[in-house]
Amino acid sequence: MRPLTPVSRRARIVLGLSFFVLFVAVWSVATFGGFVRPIFLATPIRMIDEGWRLMTRFGFSYDIAITVWRVFGGFVMATVVAVPIGILMGAYKPIEAFFEPFVSFARYLPASAFIPLLILWAGIGEMQKLLVIFIGAVFQIILMVAVAVGSTRRDLVEAAYTLGTGDGGVVRHVLLPHAAPQIAEILRLVLGWAWTYVIVAELIGSSAGIGHMIVDSQALLNTGQIIFGIIVIGLIGLISDFAFKALNRSMFPWSLA
Amino acid sequence: MSHVVVEGVSRTFPGKRGGEPTVALSPIDLTVERNDFVTILGPSGCGKSTLLRIVAGLDDPTTGQVMVAGREVVGPGPDRGMVFQSYTLFPWLTVADNIAFGLRRKGVPAAQQKEIVDFYLGKTGLTKFGKHLPKELSGGMQQRVAIARALANDPDILLLDEPFGALDNQTRGLMQELLLKIWEDDQKTVLFVTHDIEEAIFLASRCIVMTARPGRIKADVEIDLPRPRDYHLKTSAALLAFKERLTEDIRAEAIKAL
DSSP states (O other): OOTTOOOOHHHHHHHHHHHHHHHHHHHHHHHHTTSSOTTTSOOHHHHHHHHHHHHHHSOHHHHHHHHHHHHHHHHHHHHHHHHHHHHHHHHOHHHHHHHHHHHHHHHTSOGGGGHHHHHHHHTTSHHHHHHHHHHHHHHHHHHHHHHHHHTSOHHHHHHHHHTTOOHHHHIIIIIHHHHHHHHHHHHHHHHHHHHHHHHHHHHSSOSSSHHHHHHHHHHTTOHHHHHHHHHHHHHHHHHHHHHHHHHHHHHOGGGOO | OOSEEEEEEEEEEOOGGGOOOEEEEEEEEEEEOTTOEEEEEOOTTSSHHHHHHHHHTSSOOSEEEEEETTEEOOSOOTTEEEEOSSOOOOTTSOHHHHHTHHHHHHTOOHHHHHHHHHHHHHHTTOGGGTTSOGGGSOHHHHHHHHHHHHHHTOOSEEEEESTTTTSOHHHHHHHHHHHHHHHHHHOOEEEEEESOHHHHHHHOSEEEEEOSSSBOEEEEEEOOOOSSOOGGGGGSHHHHHHHHHHHHHHHHHHHHHO
């Protein structure tokens, strides 16, 4: 194979799907072949069967809806707070000097470690779930947005100044549009992380949601349901990622190579 | 009153990591009359771009000051349009929106904006490309847009920092003629930095030759070749005589800079 040579669209789809096929095949061999005991890993058929029961008899679609709402709620809260702060930090160095050390520190605080504290503060209601995602996402977004805005090409900024742009105008008309596609990419990335946080939040003190179902199924040793839950998360992640990517592409055609 | 007066301007960059500071420009005095076309010629690293950036207000002199139309330069402003060597079109804006960028900031009414944009699109031969994005254009076209963008703002002074440096020879020749034609129609004060001797002579009414770092003015040569000029002039004996003389000057400096 020659390095960096592109592959046709058709070949890419075939290759991408074939890994899923291989994955299910290995899984089937391991379970149907009796290499793994059903108590540890359900068969694919059993998983689909359990999934069907979850959806039709246990109202699992409600859990999915709850989880999706929590992810987006926490993510939107984090975005609304973090993006403006990140932009200000990227544009104005004193503001960066003020926030940056704390945000860099806070970024390494694991969101899951806050769960006991957040239960104490916010109870076990929705706000607590949203706050876990918020804490997990907000510092990451701030730092990455600040870097994106701060790395704007200097010559573009200078060109804007020589065209009579003021300081505020440079932020609005150069830094922001220049960083916008990168900010959109950052949000896409962090939305993926938010999915990890939401499940962790739902594992503890929760009465609904995909994570809650997984904990319940564990108690019943129902690995088929657990795997179905995990696959649902993966699928929703994949769909939202595709949607985000398509949105970014249509909003910022100029930034594509 | 002279349009641009550079008085004792020097620039020293602080040393990096405890190193010696770099003297990019030793004190320079230079006076440019209104509507003159002045080229600043020097070997690379001689501080000619630094001088231009100081006039633009993008860099501050360590000593001395620059007066433009009798007022001291304290920062960049729309009275001094600039064209850079790197491609500095805003990649998210169409060609037409790039040209209108300065007009928007000034709050020029939309109808008038369009009129000005169309005029400069025509002047730079880009009428069909108004709706294109910069990435869809060749390097020469991008620099034409950059010139149109600077001119649309109607600056008194046009500062050009090796604007054709990244272009191939043929394109560069055409761009020089285009710029001359615009200048002959439009009458602006032009400061044009280059390391290309032929370019410096072909365009200029006056050519300032700078020494190797730290930059000083080595020669100030009146280029009294007839106008309007076109590419035929490049092979004329008169231009070659200037070229021979400036080549000697620049060569000596380039050797020092090696």
